[in-house]
Amino acid sequence: MRKILVTGALGQIGSELTRGLRERYGAANVIASSRRIKPGHEDLIESGVFEVVNVTDAQQLAETVRKYKINTIVNLAAVLSAVGEENPQRAWNVNMNGLYNVLEVAREENCAVFTPSSIAVFGLLTPKDNTPQDTIQRPNTIYGVTKVAGELLCDYYFHKYGVDTRGLRLPGLISYQTLPGGGTTDYAVHIYYEALKHKKYTSFIAQGTKMDMMYMPDAIDAFIQLLEADPNKLIHRNAFNVTAMSFAPEDIAASIKKIIPEFELDYAVDPVRQAIADSWPNSMDDSAAREQWGWEPKYDLDAMTKDMLAKLKARL
Ligand code: AKB
Numbered sequence: 001m002r003k004i005l006v007t008g009a010l011g012q013i014g015s016e017l018t019r020g021l022r023e024r025y026g027a028a029n030v031i032a033s034s035r036r037i038k039p040g041h042e043d044l045i046e047s048g049v050f051e052v053v054n055v056t057d058a059q060q061l062a063e064t065v066r067k068y069k070i071n072t073i074v075n076l077a078a079v080l081s082a083v084g085e086e087n088p089q090r091a092w093n094v095n096m097n098g099l100y101n102v103l104e105v106a107r108e109e110n111c112a113v114f115t116p117s118s119i120a121v122f123g124l125l126t127p128k129d130n131t132p133q134d135t136i137q138r139p140n141t142i143y144g145v146t147k148v149a150g151e152l153l154c155d156y157y158f159h160k161y162g163v164d165t166r167g168l169r170l171p172g173l174i175s176y177q178t179l180p181g182g183g184t185t186d187y188a189v190h191i192y193y194e195a196l197k198h199k200k201y202t203s204f205i206a207q208g209t210k211m212d213m214m215y216m217p218d219a220i221d222a223f224i225q226l227l228e229a230d231p232n233k234l235i236h237r238n239a240f241n242v243t244a245m246s247f248a249p250e251d252i253a254a255s256i257k258k259i260i261p262e263f264e265l266d267y268a269v270d271p272v273r274q275a276i277a278d279s280w281p282n283s284m285d286d287s288a289a290r291e292q293w294g295w296e297p298k299y300d301l302d303a304m305t306k307d308m309l310a311k312l313k314a315r316l
Contacts, residue, residue, distance in 0.1 A: 001025070001029060002025050002029060002071060002072050003029050003031075003068060003069055003070050003071050003072065004021055004025060004029060004030045004031065004070065004071075004072045004073075004074060005031045005033060005053075005064060005065060005068065005070040005072070005073050005074070006018050006021065006030065006031070006032050006033060006074045006076060007033050007034075007053060007055050007061075007073065007074070007075050007076055007077040007098075007102070008033075008034060008055075008075070008076035008077035008078060009032035009033055009034050009044070009050075009076065010032075010034040010037075010038045010041045010044065010178070011034075011076055011077075011178065011181055012173060012175060012178045012179065012180040012181060012216075013076050013116070013173065013216075013219065014032070014034075014076045014178075015041060015044055015177055015178040016175060016177055016178070016216050016220055017074065017076070017219075017220055017223055018030060018032045018044055018048075019044065019047070020220040020223070020224060021074070021224070022047065022048055024224060027047060027048035027049075028048065028049070030048055030049075031048070031049045031050070031051060031064070031068050031070065032044060032045065032048060032049070032050045032051075033050065033051045033052065033053035033064065034050075034052065034053070034077075035052065035053070035054040035055075035077070036052065037050075037052065041178075049068070051064050055075065055077040055094065055097075055098030055099075055101055055102060056093055056094060056097050056098050056101065057101075058101040058104065058105070061101050061102065061105055062105045062108070062109070065105050065109050065111065066109065070109070070111055071109075071110065071111050071112065072111055072112045072113075072114065072227070073102050073105070073106055073111050073112070073113050073114070074114045074115075074223070074227075075098070075099060075102045075113060075114065075115040076116065077094060077098050078094060078095050078098075078116075078143075078146075079091040079094045079095055079143065079182070080143060080180070080181060080182045080183040080184075081118075081120050081141050081143040081144070081182075081183050081184045081273075081276050082182045082183055082184055082186070082272065082273050082276065083181070083182030084141060084142045084143035084146075084182075085141060085142065085143075085272055085276070088142035091142045091143055091146060092142060092146060095143070095146035095147070095150065096146050096149060096150065096153075099115060099146075099150050099153060099154075100153065102115070103153060103154070103157045103163060103165070106157070106163050106165075107157060107161045107163055111163070112163070112164035112165070112166070112227075113154065113157070113163060113164070113165045113166075114165075114166050114167060114223070114226070114227055115150060115154060115165070115167045115238070116167055116168050116169075116170050116223075117147045117150060117151050117167050117168065117169045117170070117238065117239050118143070118144070118147045118169060118170050118171075119169060119170070119171050119172075119211070119212055119280050119281055119284065120139055120141060120143050120144035120147050120184075120276075120280065121137050121139055121144055121147045121148045121151065121169060121239070122135070122136075122137060122139060122144070122279070122280055122281050123136070123137065123138040123139040123140050123144065123279050124138070124140065124278075124279050125138050126138070126281060127281075128281055128282045129281070129282050129283055130283060130284070130285045131241065131281035131282075131283070131284045131285060132241075132285050133236060133239075133240070133241050133285060133286075133287070133288040134236075139279065140279055141276055141279070144279075150167075151167065151238045151239040154166075154167060154237070154238040155237065155238050158237055158238070164231065165237055165238050166226050166227065166229075166234070166237050166238060167226075167237070167238040167239055167240070168222055168223070168226060168239075168240050168242050168289075169239050169240060169241050169242065169284070170214070170219065170242065171185070171211065171212030171213050171214050171242070171243045171244070171284070172184075172185025172186075172188050172211055172212065172213045172214070173185070173213075173214055173215075173216055173219050174188050174189050174192070174213060174214070174215050174216065174304060174308060175189065175215070175216035176192070176216075176308055176311045176312040176315060177216075177315075184205070184211075184273045184276040184277050184280070185211055185213065185277075187203050187204055187205045187249065188211075188213055188247075188249075188252055191203070191249070191252055191253070191256065191265075192256070192305075192308050192309060192312055193312065193316070195256045195260055195263050195309070196260075196309065196312055196313055196316055197316070199260060199262050199263050199264065200263065200264040200265070200266070201253075201263075201264075201265055201266075202265075202266050202267065202268050203249040203265060203266070203267050203268075203269075204268065204269060204270035204273050204274070205248075205249055205269065205270075205273060205274060205277050206249075206267060206269045206274055206277075207248065207249060207250050207267060208248050208250070209248050209249065209274070209277050209278065210246050210247060210248045210251075210282040210283065211246065211247075211248075211277055211280055211281075211282070212243040212244075212245070212246050212280075212281060212283055212284050213243070213244065213245050213246065213247060214242070214243060214244040214245070214297060214299075215244060215297075215299040215303075215304040215307070215308070217298070217299065218244050218297040218298055218299055221298075222242050222289075222295060222297075225293055225294065225295065226240065226289075226293055229292070229293035229294075230293075233292050233293060234292055234293065235288070235292060236288050236292065240286070240288060240289040240292070240293075240295070241284040241285060241286040241288065241289060242284075242286050242289050242295055242297075243283065243284045243286050243297075244297035244299055244300070244304075245297075245299075245300055245301050245304070246282060246283035247301055249265060249267070250265065251301065252301065252305070253265035255301045255302050255305040256305055256309070258302065258305070259305065259306065259309055260309070
């Protein structure tokens with residue numbers, strides 16, 4: 001039976017993945033953790049065990065793993081692309097030293113490790129369309145640098161120590177429960193909130209900028225599917241390209257207009273986030289994930305828009 005520790009459990013992915021994991025493995029077997037208790041997450045904190053764990057504190061992390069006899073660590077604690085550029089030293093500390101601590105305790109306590117990577121591992125030299133699984137990775141953000149190094153470090157721990165490491169190269173994730181915390185793809189979440197509240201949105205990403213995206217229910221399925229995948233079939237353990245759709249701001253606006261015809265989009269481009277978006281793929285090739293563990297998303301842009309607006313409306 002899996003006994004799972006989720007780090008960064010109160011973030012955008014963690015708040016939904018923890019619930020998904022508790023449904024599948026039982027609430028008592030999924031320990032949620034975060035570096036601090038954040039208001040608004042009482043449901044999640046009270047629906048199972050919760051611990052304050054800072055991944056940069058190796059001792060606190062190891063004590064928690066031993067206390068609950070953890071055998072799987074899902075490491076979601078990370079500083080994202082846009083906030084990473086504001087404080088690269090903090091991004092390195094959380095993303096790299098945190099991951100190193102996770103891998104070390106996994107090696108000592110015999111745990112599997114699941115750490116997401118990102119489209120941010122690619123850069124200006126990477127082929128932009130149908131970006132291959134194995135290709136040039138020369139990112140120019142600190143977030144991208146830590147994610148490439150993280151993929152390599154996870155591969156190293158698998159080959160050197162036999163730690164069962166797995167991961168996905170996630171695109172921008174769209175969800176209605178918890179807001180994302182400082183990424184470049186966040187506009188694709190904010191646009192839905194503003195569409196419902198004000199029927200207009202000012203995008204910090206320019207017209208024509210395509211990026212890979214995915215609706216959160218598909219991402220949760222992808223996590224659990226890869227966690228459960230037959231290890232003998234996994235050639236790329238730590239860095240599977242996965243995507244569900246690729247769109248630019250005007251495409252998501254057109255999809256929203258089908259449901260809210262008065263919706264209007266304009267632009268006030270943020271040069272920092274635009275430069276990051278310009279360095280990322282337009283669309284990735286995720287055939288390796290499809291072939292090796294059966295990845296198949298359920299939501300396209302219009303299906304996501306319909307569900308997202310309905311769920312968010314009920315919430316707001
Ligand atoms: C970000 O925009 O930083 C993240 C990501 C694509 O990894 N959403």
